[in-house]
Amino acid sequence: MRRRILYWSWHYLLISLYVLFAVFPLYWLTKVALTPNDLLYSEGIRLWPSRTSLEHFRFVLTHSDFPLFFRNSLIVSCTTAVAVTLIAGACGYGLSRFRFRGKPVLVALMLITQMFPLVMLVAPMFRLLAPLGLTNSLTGLVIVYSAFNAPFATFLMQSFFDAIPKELEEAAMIDGATRFGAFRRIILPLTLPGMAATGGFVFTAAWSELLFALMLNSSPQASTFPVGLLSFVSKFSVDFGQMMAAGVLALIPACVFFLLIQRYLVRGLTAGAVKG
Amino acid sequence: MGVGHDQGETEPEVTAARRRIANGAEPYVYTAPVLILIIAVLLVPLSVGLSYAFRDIQLLDPYSGGFVGFDHFRELKADPSIRAALRNTLIWTGVSVTLQFIFGLILALLLNREFPGRRLVQALVFVPWAVPTFLVGLDWAWLFNPVVGPLPGWMFALKMTRDTNNLLADPGTALIGPIVAAIWWGIPFFAITSLAALQSIPKDLYEAASIDGAGTFRQFRSITLPLLAPTIAITILLRTVWVANFADLIVVMTNGGPADSTQTVASYIFTVAFRRLDFGYASSIAAVLLALLLVYALAILSLRRLFVQRQW
Structure with missing residues (x-):
């Protein structure tokens, strides 16, 4: 029983690492796209900008x-x-x-x-x-x-x-x-x-x-x-x-x-x- | 191939002889479209491209185009960039394919067991493969950038690096960047193919083995690995060749630099063709790469044949 619990905790730990590794770069892409231009560099390494905006998406869809x-x-x-x-x-x-x-x-x-x-x-x-x-x-x-x-x-x-x-x-x-x-x-x-x-x-x-x-x-x-x-x-x-x-x-x-x-x-x- | 249109007709008056011809033509009818397509669109341009290796083709020079014999190959032998590019190609291909394969296989083993949420997990971990490679390169270049990406700070915090500089800007470490991006992008390919192979191994083999008292590791070594080997060999072969030719990530992330430290043969071909616009020389390098990869493929295929024969 203990061995099974041990196995499954390892299983889930590894799986979560894989999911994190796969998803994080895509998350970062989305984050950059949602960051307004003035915060792009000043808050470049924050996990989530203090302000988000859809201006980039709006521009891409309507003006390009x-x-x-x-x-x-x-x-x-x-x-x-x-x-x-x-x-x-x-x-x-x-x-x-x-x-x-x-x-x-x-x-x-x-x-x-x-x-x-x-x-x-x-x-x-x-x-x-x-x-x-x-x-x-x-x-x-x-x-x-x-x-x-x-x-x-x-x-x-x-x-x-x-x-x-x-x-x-x-x-x-x-x-x-x-x-x-x-x-x-x-x-x-x-x-x-x-x-x-x-x-x-x-x-x-x-x-x-x-x-x-x-x-x-x-x-x-x-x-x-x-x-x-x-x-x-x-x-x-x-x-x-x-x-x-x-x-x-x-x-x-x-x-x-x-x-x-x-x-x-x-x-x-x-x-x-x-x-x- | 000319009698192809006859196949499929089943009127009784079709004579036996005609039917035999029609049947003989059948496989050619099925394979003709692909054959014609790859000959016309790939193999003809390939031969033309190979002929450029013996000609002087400068894109912006209208007087170029003359026959130069083996000049390009002599130039190539003396080109100091080539040796470094060959070494980088070995590192780039070897490291990224090996790690893609190991991580992909582990992922496949994890996904091969039923657990709640498996389908969602599978969808998430396979997504990187759907990302256009150009975007992959761009994204990872951002992640490695100390101003707009989190990785330098994290690696410094984990004591993996001594400072928070961009590793892409340091000739000693720059190749790590594209390799990590390639691994991220390539894991799903190996995971999917390995998972497919794993799922086709009959479950009773494992049951029999565990009745005989074989442990998990023993089962993996004696059942899983030998049964996976044929698929693995083909997958690795195709992948190695593909990765060796794959320049997108390097071109986007480092452009071969700094100071040519990340230039692989494939990216060097790209540079020669599009920066120097010297398609003749680029073709001669490509011809050498093609020859090397052919030798490699033949070696792997004969190794595989040896291995498969020994098994049965």
């Missing part, structure tokens, strides 16, 4: 391009998440259910795409996309982000499909269903959590990407949220309060999305993970 950036980011991230989940789902299914010539090559190619610094692609990609009219366009970003995220999403989806016994769909096919019919009625419902998880991964990755958003799209009309954050850094000063307020706002959709899917994430990964 942020609603536009927000909309652009939402469009890009959602489209990318849906597109990648679909094509990575198909590819993962193919890798999981078939042995075919060229399969090792395909896997090797996908691994290679994970191995180099993406900075290296900036210049070639710009030269490639500009003549196609895909710079300064949200479509261009969606295509680029889809390519970045497709390999990892494919590995993920493959592990979900691996977790579902082949016999299930074979039985359905013997009963006269086409492969697609079997896929739709049997496999799809079972992998929905996994697809939600993959979509969530891709969404957050697309939501926070900065380098290519900055390099490929220079007009504010096609800028995304992270680029917008940079716009608070002007040549002479940085308006940190507004920047942090915008940052807090940027966190909201990513966090909501992530909170919604993280349960599926663990459940979806569960069965396929150990097979590796």
Whole structure:
């Protein structure tokens, strides 16, 4: 009995440390965003400023391009998440259910795409996309982000499909269903959590990407949220309060999305993970 | 791939031969979109980028673009920044991946037991991963700043530091900042993957072991670790490669400084490309990094194969 009490007190102590470590930086971000400018430095290290105000949030929402950036980011991230989940789902299914010539090559190619610094692609990609009219366009970003995220999403989806016994769909096919019919009625419902998880991964990755958003799209009309954050850094000063307020706002959709899917994430990964 | 549109048709008049072709084409139809996408958007630009390593590409110089052979690589061999950057990359990648992994695994072990409030805790500790990395860097730079962040004061109070100066401004300690931020951001990744793997270990294994009188630690060593190992190997492999290439936090928090003390290979590539606008030289460094990471990946994969074979 005493050992159990001891164990659980350690358990809760460690858990609280983790929660504190995870939440504190976000708390600080919010605190800075709520601190009025005149107190930003004089009360910089206080845990809570003596006065709070919503002026930074108000400014960001009404006097800046942020609603536009927000909309652009939402469009890009959602489209990318849906597109990648679909094509990575198909590819993962193919890798999981078939042995075919060229399969090792395909896997090797996908691994290679994970191995180099993406900075290296900036210049070639710009030269490639500009003549196609895909710079300064949200479509261009969606295509680029889809390519970045497709390999990892494919590995993920493959592990979900691996977790579902082949016999299930074979039985359905013997009963006269086409492969697609079997896929739709049997496999799809079972992998929905996994697809939600993959979509969530891709969404957050697309939501926070900065380098290519900055390099490929220079007009504010096609800028995304992270680029917008940079716009608070002007040549002479940085308006940190507004920047942090915008940052807090940027966190909201990513966090909501992530909170919604993280349960599926663990459940979806569960069965396929150990097979590796 | 050309007969792909045939698949899915089930009219009886489809001959056996045609159906066989269609079935043979099926996996290619499923994998084609991803393949086409990564070839067109990643591998073609990658080859172009690699070709820059042998050319003189200065962004602002219209006369550049000529073929220079191995000049960049000779320059690279003599570049004193590279050796320091390689050493920093090793420290940065090694320390942050190891600690992310250890803390992530402990967190997964804690979350693997049912307790009241677990779902809320899980949601809270996973949130850092959803934070855009640029914002992560900015946030931690604030936390380490003695004027606007609490950390220097706290560390001084705990006698961890001798003064309340910004550790990001001291060449001897600056790399600690991005590493801490990377750990904060990366723990959830390892926690989620480890937790998923832990939950798939059959519970009866533990029951059998405890009937045989194995203690908690023994169970962890003889059941948990060996069964986690294959997943862990892949996760660590992908993560190491990813972290080695990851420059955002360093660029945002220290910009490689002070005095190049936090410059990793990835952030150095960034500096060369965007400060000096020398894409040719940047590409040659990236090519070297790619080669090193490929060697590393092959080593890990063959180690893993060895390990998995021994197990069964």
